[in-house]
Amino acid sequence: MKKKNKESQSLYQIKVTLVGSKPPIWRRLIVNDNIRLDQLHSILQVAMGWFNCHLHQYRVGSSYIGIPDQDNDIDVTDERKVYLQDIVSNVKDNFVYEYDFGDGWEHKIVLEKILPLDSSKSPVVIKGNNACPPEDCGGIWGYSDFLAAIQDPKHADHEEMLEWVGGEYDPDAFDMNLINKKLNELKF
Template sequence: MDTIIQVKISLRGTKPLIWRRILVEKTSTFETLHEVIQIAMGWTNSHLHEFTAAGVRIGQPLEEFDMDYGEKLIDEATVTLESVLTHGTQTVDYTYDFGDSWEHTLIVEQWLPVDADLQYPICTGGKLNCPPEDCGGIPGFYEMLRIINDKGHPERQEMLEWLGGIYDAKAFDLQEVNQQLTAFFHSS
């Protein structure tokens, strides 16, 4: 029987918590999981990333960055979720952008039977907008919010221009995320 894995993705250090819940096929690779996370969270996939699961580093091997720090980086394109994840609750760490260090906790919430009426991967829920890329990690994100929410702040206009005119911290559009997932994974 085919099985789906339900995963909750939480961006560490955010309060209230910025999170997404996704359903992915157990036969998906970690490379696919990375793409799903990028779309579901709202990242632009413009930085390096890495998973750590059960003490194993999984990511994109890049020879110019593959220094020998003891443990080898396993190629995410060759590792399926079912080969690493186990039934029951398990957590996986996912770091995106080693400069800003967006640290995510992925919690494997449950294993479910395939629903023939759904196309996978799919996002089933979430809260709040993803921080903008290159804003300086969690501290920079909260400083940016403080500046744009203070109408009298001298840097407010410049910050809004950098953001493209607007940033809605509460925005999360489930339908838009799923349209992007469908376009990425199911268009020919």
């Protein structure tokens, strides 16, 4: 990882895609190039719809970036000391954001565009598709089973899954305005 000037020089347009989701669950965001990865974690939680209930880390090539844990056998770089511009600087550069090691949610993050720094609000979601899966539904495979159960009133787990998720769930839902309102409330 190369270290760059920590002053924001540009805006990055990134695409975040939940690996294995069909139809794809994704968000396109504009963020400053100089955000720390702990800040990016907060942005991703809001943009995707997660609730920050689980551990996370980034994989950049064979390197791990996250919250160091002395009990962990893996060498982890402290995310509070790494900036987005340290790990991606060219269009098509990408890395992985892992959330909830039990469910194993992997998000591929691709740098799509480098934009000039202007007065635009950052971070902001400019496009996206589909709802985030519910927390603790068992990863991408559990999510598939969950959808099958809630969409079929004759399914053995239909009522139980609907009750578990709070009565209703729309897998097609994506409210960009609500996400941006919540992103605007983040304080760094």
